[in-house]
Amino acid sequence: MSRAEHDVPAGRWAWLTPQRLVVVALMLGLLLRFLCLGSKSIWLDEVLSVRAARAELGAFASGSVERYHPPLFFLILKGFMRLGTDEALLRLPAAIGGSAAVLLIYVLSRSLFDMATAVSATWFAALAPLLVWYSQEVRGYSLLVMWALLALVALAHLALQRGAGWWLVYVAATTAGLYTHYTFVLVLLVQLLMVVGLLAAGRGTRAAPLYLAAGWLAAAVLYVPWLRTPAAGAFIDRLTSASLYYNALTAGRPELLQNVSGAALAWFLIGGGLMALGLGTWLYHRLLRRRRAWLVQVRSSPIVRGLFIGLFVLVLVVSVLPRGYTMKRYVHVLWFLVPLGFGWLWPWQPGNERLLRVLFVLSLAASLVNVLVIPKEQWREAVDLILAQRGHADVVVLEPAYMSMPFDFYSQGRLDAVGLASHEDVGAKMAEVEQGRERIWLVHHLADVNPAHVAGIQQWLAENAILIQSSRLYRLQLDLYTID
Secondary structure, eight states: OOOOOOOOOOGGGTTOOHHHHHHHHHHHHHHHHHTTTTSSOOOHHHHHHHHHHTSOHHHHHHTSSOSSSOSHHHHHHHHHHTSOOSHHHHTHHHHHHHHHHHHHHHHHHHHHSOHHHHHHHHHHHHHOHHHHHHTTSSSSHHHHHHHHHHHHHHHHHHHTTSOTTHHHHHHHHHHHHHTTOGGGHHHHHHHHHHHHHHHHTTOSOTTHHHHHHHHHHHHHHHHHHHHTSHHHHHHHHHHTOTHHHHHHHHTTOGGGGTTSOHHHHHHHHHHHHHHHHHHHHHHHHHHHHHHHHHHHHHTTOHHHHHHHHHHHHHHHHHHHSSOOHHHHHHHGGGTTHHHHHHHHHSOSSTTTHHHHHHHHHHHHHHHHIIIIISOOOOHHHHHHHHHHHOOTTEEEEEESGGGHHHHHHHHTTSSOEEEOOTTSOHHHHHHHHTTTOSEEEEEEESSSOOHHHHHHHHHHHHHHEEEEEEEEETTEEEEEEEEO
């Protein structure tokens, strides 16, 4: 991790000093995260956040509201909801966290590397489409990245002997991250690798491992109260459930491990993971200690640069595809490593500036696509459409049944709606729904849906009603039937 300073390109771009470049990146990152913040509908996961934020703290601890997330983000959201529940306000905590993360990327890269790397890393972070996307969602993922970076900044200051007071910041940020999402444990691995890397480079103090260990211990003590709650217990039970590992470990043949408990599998994987971590950390230390200069030379290789340019384009494409959100949200906690890595590969210096301008433009375009083009499930538009055409004897049938949550968020009791669970008898339930009704709206989700159940509802409607209107919104199908 060299701290050699690089010059900023001269010529017509000379007025763009490193400091000005960073300020422009921070402003652009802020603009992207607040641009059209409330323009898209709230979708199911976001409504789940709103629902959880309305609960009392005791409900969190009991697991009756949210069983797979710690409570900190929802408590923060609860405070913002006292001001209102419009889309922009609900997404404000995420936008603030995402904007702060860009600044923290600059501080961290400036501490670990040099100003040229920090400039590039800040621009990559400001324009990263995936970071922008989750900065505009009523979920805690952007705050998770903010806590991760704040903890790393504090730990870097400790490791570089810049004031023991940073230890309190480190403990607070690490604890906050753990109380925001369980995947924050992955950040602990990054913390360890950063300290090992600084020691291998001859920059970290001998006290750095002690600061790290003491910080982990303090955060663990502060986290114990949550681990003792039924909500955390339910999550741990899920992690030690045999069904979670069987298919992955047996290639779809669970009978091979039918006599092995989930707890045994979990401890086996934990033990194997710790052994791999120890070996990997040792190899990582040796690589940086003995091959650091070689790594710096390799990043300038045309082959390596070409491979990473291809990887950069692939990252942009994946970031804007409206698919794979489950995987994206789980890797998002470590996504800050992407701009840091690209910043190290292409620091803002002569020879890189032309390529960097192209990469920044591509990244900006991808972020604008995420903000302005890629929609979310259009529940607000669906409710508005039905309200504009509703009759006094209309009823709305929702499939799947849990989609009644985003529908109710926007309808606020102004529409009669019924959710049909997949286990219910379609004929009996629909006969009950039609009593005293003149028209039925069928609203079903186009992605998260049980095709056989929808087909059953549609068959009943075809036999007992007449389709008079059909509308398609993003991921939603709205069909209006009049009772025959």
